[in-house]
Amino acid sequence: MTITAKHSPAPWSYRVSENCPDVWEIIADFCESPIAEVPRWQDEDGSDSEEAEANAAIMTAAPVLLEALLLAQGALNTAPRFRVGDTDSYRIAATVDKAIAMATAA
DSSP: OOOOOOSOOSOEEEEEOSSOTTEEEEEETTOSSEEEEEEOOBOTTSSBOHHHHHHHHHHHHHHHHHHHHHHHHHHHHHSOOOEETTEEHHHHHHHHHHHHHHHHTO
16 A cells, blocks of 8 residues: 655654744744644643653654554565564554554545
8 A cells, every 4th residue: 555645744843832832833844834733831840741742742753653654564564474472463564554544544
Protein backbone atom coordinates (compact mmCIF):
# COMPACT_ATOMS: atom_id res chain seq x y z
CA MET A 1 0.00 0.00 0.00
CA THR A 2 1.36 3.40 -0.99
CA ILE A 3 0.44 6.34 1.22
CA THR A 4 0.58 9.84 -0.21
CA ALA A 5 1.31 12.30 2.57
CA LYS A 6 -1.48 14.80 3.09
CA HIS A 7 0.15 16.52 6.05
CA SER A 8 2.48 19.51 6.00
CA PRO A 9 6.02 18.51 5.08
CA ALA A 10 8.50 17.77 7.85
CA PRO A 11 10.43 18.81 9.78
CA TRP A 12 8.12 20.25 12.40
CA SER A 13 9.05 22.08 15.57
CA TYR A 14 7.23 23.80 18.41
CA ARG A 15 7.53 27.09 20.21
CA VAL A 16 5.66 29.17 22.74
CA SER A 17 3.15 31.38 20.95
CA GLU A 18 4.10 35.05 20.79
CA ASN A 19 0.41 36.02 20.94
CA CYS A 20 -0.70 33.59 23.65
CA PRO A 21 1.91 32.32 26.11
CA ASP A 22 -0.48 29.54 27.21
CA VAL A 23 -0.09 27.77 23.86
CA TRP A 24 2.64 25.74 22.14
CA GLU A 25 2.52 26.38 18.39
CA ILE A 26 3.38 23.47 16.11
CA ILE A 27 5.33 24.85 13.15
CA ALA A 28 6.17 23.18 9.85
CA ASP A 29 9.67 24.47 9.25
CA PHE A 30 8.86 25.72 5.74
CA CYS A 31 6.22 28.12 7.11
CA GLU A 32 5.98 30.66 9.91
CA SER A 33 2.25 30.12 10.52
CA PRO A 34 1.41 27.43 13.07
CA ILE A 35 -0.21 24.26 11.73
CA ALA A 36 -1.60 23.37 15.17
CA GLU A 37 -1.67 24.57 18.74
CA VAL A 38 -1.32 22.62 21.97
CA PRO A 39 -2.35 23.95 25.37
CA ARG A 40 0.65 24.90 27.48
CA TRP A 41 0.25 24.86 31.19
CA GLN A 42 2.63 25.25 34.07
CA ASP A 43 3.21 23.32 37.25
CA GLU A 44 2.66 24.96 40.63
CA ASP A 45 6.30 26.09 40.71
CA GLY A 46 5.83 28.03 37.44
CA SER A 47 7.87 25.64 35.29
CA ASP A 48 6.48 24.23 32.07
CA SER A 49 4.48 21.08 32.59
CA GLU A 50 6.48 18.10 31.34
CA GLU A 51 3.24 16.53 30.09
CA ALA A 52 2.24 19.62 28.09
CA GLU A 53 5.67 19.89 26.49
CA ALA A 54 5.69 16.13 25.77
CA ASN A 55 2.37 16.56 23.93
CA ALA A 56 3.94 19.23 21.71
CA ALA A 57 7.07 17.13 21.18
CA ILE A 58 5.17 14.03 20.06
CA MET A 59 3.12 16.10 17.64
CA THR A 60 6.29 17.48 16.07
CA ALA A 61 7.59 13.91 15.69
CA ALA A 62 4.44 12.78 13.86
CA PRO A 63 5.77 13.00 10.28
CA VAL A 64 8.92 11.07 11.19
CA LEU A 65 6.90 8.49 13.15
CA LEU A 66 4.60 7.95 10.17
CA GLU A 67 7.61 7.47 7.90
CA ALA A 68 9.04 4.90 10.34
CA LEU A 69 5.71 3.06 10.48
CA LEU A 70 5.53 2.90 6.70
CA LEU A 71 9.05 1.44 6.56
CA ALA A 72 8.17 -1.08 9.29
CA GLN A 73 4.98 -2.00 7.44
CA GLY A 74 6.94 -2.71 4.27
CA ALA A 75 9.46 -4.85 6.13
CA LEU A 76 6.82 -6.78 8.07
CA ASN A 77 4.74 -7.42 4.96
CA THR A 78 7.68 -8.95 3.08
CA ALA A 79 9.13 -11.08 5.89
CA PRO A 80 7.86 -14.51 6.86
CA ARG A 81 6.03 -14.68 10.20
CA PHE A 82 8.39 -14.61 13.18
CA ARG A 83 8.17 -14.53 16.98
CA VAL A 84 8.92 -11.33 18.88
CA GLY A 85 8.88 -11.84 22.63
CA ASP A 86 5.34 -12.77 23.68
CA THR A 87 3.89 -11.86 20.29
CA ASP A 88 4.69 -12.26 16.60
CA SER A 89 5.26 -10.21 13.49
CA TYR A 90 1.62 -10.54 12.34
CA ARG A 91 0.28 -8.90 15.51
CA ILE A 92 2.91 -6.17 15.26
CA ALA A 93 1.99 -5.61 11.60
CA ALA A 94 -1.69 -5.28 12.57
CA THR A 95 -0.81 -2.62 15.14
CA VAL A 96 1.37 -0.78 12.61
CA ASP A 97 -1.48 -0.91 10.07
CA LYS A 98 -3.92 0.52 12.64
CA ALA A 99 -1.54 3.37 13.53
CA ILE A 100 -1.02 4.23 9.86
CA ALA A 101 -4.76 4.23 9.27
CA MET A 102 -5.27 6.59 12.21
CA ALA A 103 -2.47 8.90 11.04
CA THR A 104 -3.70 9.05 7.47
CA ALA A 105 -7.44 8.88 8.16
CA ALA A 106 -7.53 5.85 5.84
